[in-house]
Amino acid sequence: MLVVFVVCCLLLMFSYTDNVSSTRTKYLRTNFPNFYNDFEVQRYTWKCENQKCVKYLVEDEETSLATCNMLCSEPAIWPKPVHIKLTNRESSIIDKTKISFNFSQGPVKIMLQNATDLFIKSLESLKPGNQSTPGIKLSINIILSDPNTNKLKLNTNESYELTVLKSDSLAVRLSAANFFGARHGLETLNQLIWFDEVVNELRILHGVEIRDYPKFPYRGVMIDTARNFFPVDLIRKVVDGMAMAKLNVLHLHLTDAVSFPIVLPKVQELARFGAYGPDMIYTPQDIRDLLQYSLVRGVRLLLEVDAPSHVNAGWSFLQEGANKFVICGESDIFNGHLNPDNDEVLQVLEDIYSDLLDLTDNNELFHLGSDEVNLTCWQDTKSANKIAMKLFWAQYTNKMIDRLKNANNNELPEHVIMWSSPLTESPYFEKLDVKVTVQLWLGDPSSVLSHGHRVIYSTVGHWYLDCGFGPWKPSMHGGVCDPYTPWHTFYDYRPWVQHGHQELVLGGEVCLWSEQVGPDSLETRIWPRSAAFAERIWSDPSAGDDYDIYTRLVSFSDRLKSRGIRTAAIWPLWCSQNPGKC
Structure with missing residues (x-):
């Protein structure tokens, strides 16, 4: 009897399901005949009223937004x-x-x-x-x-x-x-x-x-190609967007502690041992092709191999005893520094500089790097014995500059660029043999400017593209430079007004460090915030109407998309379709 009861229940259930399904199908067919063929979204027109576009239902004449x-x-x-x-x-x-x-x-x-x-x-x-x-x-x-x-x-x-x-x-x-x-x-x-x-x-x-005409001659975008690798075709798309926004310097932070992806003819071992993989390198021909691709789009290349800190991968191909190239990076790869007790390191630097100069055919701008040097790494070396550490840093930087001069036919590039640091503050930068151009990412520029040094602004919290995504390794308890920087901040920042000495300002550069950026997110990290920066650094409008700024930036974002460049959303589409109401 139990078996008969279960079978009957199942038959009733399937019968009910079939009836419901049949009813639903009948309802859909009865109430929405030819749904996909007949359905139309209401069309709208826009009329100009008080210099703003107002949305209306189409009645007669139609004007697109x-x-x-x-x-x-x-x-x-x-x-x-x-x-x-x-x-x-x-x-x-x-x-x-x-x-x-x-x-x-x-x-x-x-x-x-x-x-x-x-x-x-x-x-x-x-x-x-x-x-x-x-x-x-x-x-x-x-x-x-x-x-x-x-x-x-x-x-x-x-x-x-x-x-x-x-x-x-x-x-x-x-x-x-x-x-x-x-x-x-x-x-x-x-x-x-x-x-x-x-x-x-x-x-x-x-x-x-x-x-x-542009207000500043240097209008740059920096991409860190070391933490994560970006294919050349993707970098070309960045150049396409830069050309549209009239940005003119693509600064590639090519190497760092974790990878050395550029193949340099005189020191190929660095990429052989330092690249992430055989398909994650930039060959000399890649760089030359990118140089020509960029030039016709009004963009020049600035190549940076960071030193004497932020080194390890590739550099560590010589690691025997006192002759090792890198110290302090054995237990923490991110703390690698060039070994000042090994004079061969300086010859390798000279070879690197020679190759970079040959690749770019540029003796006007040269970036030494010199970012975030940890002086405690050097304090126990023989070379630094009984010397004040910041003074020793200046002395070692002078040796690097001498090698750059050797590599450039005994002539220094007009602008030797370094990241801002304690070394680029008084009284230590007076110990340098050349009046360096400072790429200021952190700190007060007053000392640099008052001593007549040129400045490229890249201030964190204003023109950094990577901030706001939290920690990227387990030992971190917060993001390096949180919070997120919205496009309005990129647009509103005018450091030359705040700090003066505009005659010493070469321009500015937005920076994208790539710890948490890969090929799939590169473009949306850059655009449209770099476009906001581009207007600031090109024409530097003193004041602007929000309606005008939003309308033009949304239009520019749409143009980027039309050329296959991905951009982050500025706001809901409703705001674009209803100007002035958000």
């Missing part, structure tokens, strides 16, 4: 130009198949051709496919007063002037001192063109006059 943002208030250009004048607020559909360029012959002709090809490619990323609506012809005339400058230096004139006028066709006049200014002008012109989803075509704003 992108078009409203470009025509209603300040054009969505990032970084903001120094001077912009609008003679009208009109736009036209362009035919992307009828864009022509005119520029003179000269040494930079190939660079200009590459830049104009990139311009066309960027428009294709905004609106792929064929032209479906008739558009107007666009003629771009590029005029250089100096067609010979093909290297980017601190004294390079990066200014440009841009006008866009309409008659029977659209005429663009882009004048610049050299290629690098013209390249910036093309980036700005690109941002005067947008995709209008209503007509499914590209539009351009005309009746525009722009005069623009």
Whole structure:
């Protein structure tokens, strides 16, 4: 009887389930016929009211949000130009198949051709496919007063002037001192063109006059490629974003205690024993290719092999007795320091410097590193016997500088750069044989500036991209530089106003140390916060309207995405669709 009872219960249960399923299916089919074919999301239009775009339901004429943002208030250009004048607020559909360029012959002709090809490619990323609506012809005339400058230096004139006028066709006049200014002008012109989803075509704003130039010559992004390795193709994408934001120095912190990924011809053992793996190295050809890739995008490379601290991996390939290259790193890899009792270390440094100079063909900027030297490591060495430790540090740095001079044909680079430290404060930096340029990440710059040293600002808590993600090893009880730094902080920071001596400020650099950053998160750590920094370091607006800043930054973020560059979200999409209401 029990078996019969169980079977009956199961039959009733399955019957009930089938009935419920049948009822649900019938309900869905009855109440939502052809659901996926007939369903439509309500369309909206945006109208300009008091220089803000207001969202409405579509009734008759439809205007896209992108078009409203470009025509209603300040054009969505990032970084903001120094001077912009609008003679009208009109736009036209362009035919992307009828864009022509005119520029003179000269040494930079190939660079200009590459830049104009990139311009066309960027428009294709905004609106792929064929032209479906008739558009107007666009003629771009590029005029250089100096067609010979093909290297980017601190004294390079990066200014440009841009006008866009309409008659029977659209005429663009882009004048610049050299290629690098013209390249910036093309980036700005690109941002005067947008995709209008209503007509499914590209539009351009005309009746525009722009005069623009950077406030500072050094506008950098630093990536730590030692803690975690980043493929060259990914670094190229960073360069693409930098070019869009008119940032011009890619600083690669190539090596650190945990890895030595760069293959240097004269000291290949360092990478052989120091790289994470055979597919995690940068060859000399990788660097040369990246150098050329960056140059046509207005970006120069600064390569750093940190020393005398932050060393271990690779350096430890000689470890016999007193001849070992690294000390203090046996029990703690992060505390490795070069051995001052081994003179061969200095010859290896000279070989490294020689290779770095050859790879970059740059004798204007050179980064020694010299970050976070732990003087207790050196205090028991023979070389430091009976010498005040900070004085000994200065003496050893002078030996490093002498080796750099040897490597550069007995001539020092114009700017020898070091990270800020106790050594870059008075009275110790007076013991150095050269007036170093200080990359200031921590500390008070007053002493450095008052003694006439050049400064590159990278202040932690303001321009560090890695802060705010907590501890990364079990022995840590908190993050190294928490809390997280939002893009507003990057934008608002103006250290030259706070500390003065603007004539000594070369510029600034955002820094991304990679303990907790890998290839999958690199881009979203950099963007859009580095874009906020880019406007500060390019035009340094004294004050800004929140509506204007948010509108332009969101638009720039969308442009980054259109070129395949990943960015972190700025706010909910609702805020973008309802300007001024968040």
